[in-house]
Amino acid sequence: MTRIARLMVANRGEIVARVARTAKAMGVHTIAVYSDADRNAVHPGLCDSAVAIGGERPADSYLSIPKLLEAARASGAQAVHPGYGFLSENAVFAQAVLDAGLVWVGPPPAAMAAMGNKSAARQAIGQAGVPVLPGYDGSEQDLSLLAGHALRIGFPLMVKAASGGGGRGMRLVLQADQLEAALQSAGSEAVAAFGDGQLLLERALLAPRHVEIQIFADQQGQVVHLGERDCSVQRRHQKVVEEAPSPAVTPALRRSMGEAAVQVARSIGYVGAGTVEFLLDTDGSYWFMEMNTRLQVEHPVTEALTGIDLVEWQLRIAQGEPLPLDQDELLRRFEAGGHAIEVRLCAEDPGRDYLPQAGRLLRWQPPSGIRCDHALADGLDIAPFYDSMLAKLIAHAPTRIAAAAKLADALDRTLCLGLATNRGLLARILRDDEFLSGDFSTALLARRFPDDVARQTPLPGGLQALAAAAVALLPATPLPDLWADWSRAKAVDQQVPLVHKRWQLLGIGSSFTASCGDETHRITDLRLTGPQQLSATLNGRPLRATRVRDGNTLWLMADGVELAVEDHRLSPAPQARALATGAVLAPMHGRLVQLNVRAGDTVQAGALMAVMEAMKMEHQLTAPISGVVGAVHIRLGEQVAARKLLLEVMPP
Known part of the structure; x- marks a missing residue:
């Protein structure tokens, strides 16, 4: 039996914080690694020591086996925990760690290889007598051959990347004329995400539930399961909400x-x-x-029900210790454990087709009363190179309804300002009648929140009016007490053009109205109560809000709703209409991975002009109008900021 004394976590962000917390409690010295993009990140400071591995993109840092092995050698690490994502399911990395004489906190490389390729896994599992859907999992990848197998299997059909996971390289094909495009796009996304374009085909179930079983096995040959997790709330095959137990699983089905x-x-x-x-x-x-040969993002819900620290179990099993509990005790704990729900807080804009977001996190404050796994802080730069997940919030309660209410309330109290997130949508999902009924499938989000409008969190007009008043009337920082009342007799009569609306403020002293069209709100006693806090009486109701400013942008949050407004009072005159309508701006921070046009090319509206990549996802940029490409302001491979002018299309 080998005791682990020095552990390197070959990952970044919140999973490093999670592993380090348990390892430190066990008396293990923890070692972080960090890329150039993460030089100011939080996770290196949460470990006892840290090693720079350089690079920004994953391929140059967290996916570089030589760099990680050198970091382990230089830091004196005795063992490596891979976290999840990156190289956590890479059998080559696992073997390299073992060959370097280190302890691998994970399964044997041969087991990882058996499950790491979904096609090979399907074949092995079918031979073991476990049901698999009809499909094609062969190594021949000629497009005409794949098309032939697709016709044999029938539609609807799922095209999947054989390597990797996280919903990348997956396409649902409802009819034959969609197949060719699905094969090509899934293959290219798989190559970009996993370095392997192999695909498999599988009969698609249109309204299933996604239920997974947590298992543990020790080196003595014992294998147990710790119950299920229901991960049916998904968008684009990526998990959004996870819970245990599943509302659809009976005790008998759980055992089966x-x-x-x-x-x-x-x-x-x-x-x-x-x-x-x-x-x-x-x-x-x-x-x-499929089988994930690692710890899952959603492992905290299992921990909540069973009272077991799964990272501690990982480390003890890696040291050669046997499983401490038997199957009967684990099931007893699970079935008496109440209910737990986890949500993934992501840097993405649900109201803009889940567009990934990058930039500076101006204000972060996790809610009290629940578990929140994160590695965030005020002022942290969210890089465009990595996954969009920022944090996980987990609520545990005696019943499912109570857990959902507890988590929704916690989301209302979560401050995450500076870039768009899915926080508001998560709270709405947890309060949705169909979700609360427990009777739903993986189609829940597509049915209940089918488009950008449905996914946008409604913004109360009163909050927008308050934002306009805060922009126009409040100083950037609280005034000294001696000057605090200097503006109370000042008359207010000004237009406040924001990013979407123009508000008219009229009044005197601390009492005024904010009007926009037919909408009018009464605001009194508006004042700063702290560097990032304000209070006011809005339409007769006292209200407190958090505000942060970033240049001309003001972020405001009150009553669980947040909004960002841009002050356009000093903005230059708009560009000519031709440029405004024909401009192609970067929708996010990201890298240009495909450029299809040159200056002088003729394009039709909707034509694919370029492709950007951010947070492992590709985003297509199309021509806004028909015309001639007037200018190209970007080079292939260049990293650009959100809203940068990339291309101009001039009308004919």
């Missing part, structure tokens, strides 16, 4: 699925933490989907 998951683990000689994922149909039948 658990035994199937244990059989999967036994069949490949598994050791450590793993998750076997299934699609659950409405009739109670289930089908193997």
Whole structure:
């Protein structure tokens, strides 16, 4: 038995914080690594020591096996924990760690290889007697051959990247004329995300639940499961809300699925933490989907129900210790553990097709009363190179309804200002009647929040009026007490043009009205109560809000609703209409990975002009009008900021 004394976490962000917390409690010296983009990140400071590995993009840092091995050698690490994402399911990395004489906190490389390729995993699991959906999982990847297999399998059909996960390289094909484009786009996304363009085809279930089983295995041959997690609330095959237990799983079904998951683990000689994922149909039948050979993002909900620290179990098993609890005790704990729900707070704008966001986090304050796993701080730069998840919020309560209410309230109290997030949408999901009923499938988000308008959090007009007043009338910082009342007798009569609306403020002293069209709000006693706090009486109701400014942009949050407004009072005159309508701006921070036009080219409205990549996702830039490309302001491979002018199309 080998005791781990020095542990390197080969990852970044909140999972480093999570692993370090447990390792330190066990008396283990923790070592972080960080890229150039993360030189000012929070996670290096949460470990006992840290090693710079250079680079910004994942391929040059957290995906570089030589750099990580050198960091382990230089820091005197005895063991490596891979976290999740990046190289956590890479059997080559696991073997390299072992070959370097280090302890790998994870399963044997052979088991990882068996499950790391979904096509090979399907074949192995089918031979083990676990149900798999009809499909094609061969190595031949000729497009005409894939098309032939697709016609044999029938539609609807799912195209999947054989490597990787996280919803990348996946396309739902409803009919034959969509197949060619789906194969090409899934393949290119798979190459970009995982370095492997191999695809598999599988019969698609249009309204299943996504239910996964947490398993653990020790080096002595014992394998147990710790119940299920329901991950059916997804957008584009990426998990958004996870919970345990599943509203759709009975005790008998739990035991059946658990035994199937244990059989999967036994069949490949598994050791450590793993998750076997299934699609659950409405009739109670289930089908193997994939196995994640690592700790999952959503592991905290299992910890909440069982009272077990899963990272501690990982470390103890890596040291050669046996599993401390048997199957009966684990099921007893799980089924008596109440209910837990986790949400993923992501830097993305649900009202703009989930567009990834990067930039500076101006204000961060997690809510009290629940668990929040994060590695965030005021002023942190959110880089465009990595995954969009910022934090995880987890609520635990005796019942599902109570857990949902507790988590929704916590989201209302979460301050995350400076860039758009899905915080508001998460709270709305948790309060949605269909979600609360427990009777839903992976189609929930697409049905209940089908488009940008439905996903936008409604902004009360009163809050917009308050933002206009705060922009126009409040100083950047609180005034000294001696001067605090200097403006109370000042008359107010001014137009406040913001990014979407123009507000008229009329009044005197601390009492005035804010009007926009037919909408009017009464505001009194507006004042700063702290560097980032203000108070006012809005339409007769006392209100407190948090505000932060970044140049001409003001972020305001009150009553669980946030908004960002831009002060346009000093903005220059707008550009000519031709440029305004034909300008292609960067919708986000990101890198240009494809450029299809040159100056002088003729394009039609909607034509694909370029492709940007940010946070592992691609975003297509199309021509806003038909015309001639007047100018190209970007080079292939260049990293650009949001709203930068990239291309100009001049009308004919």
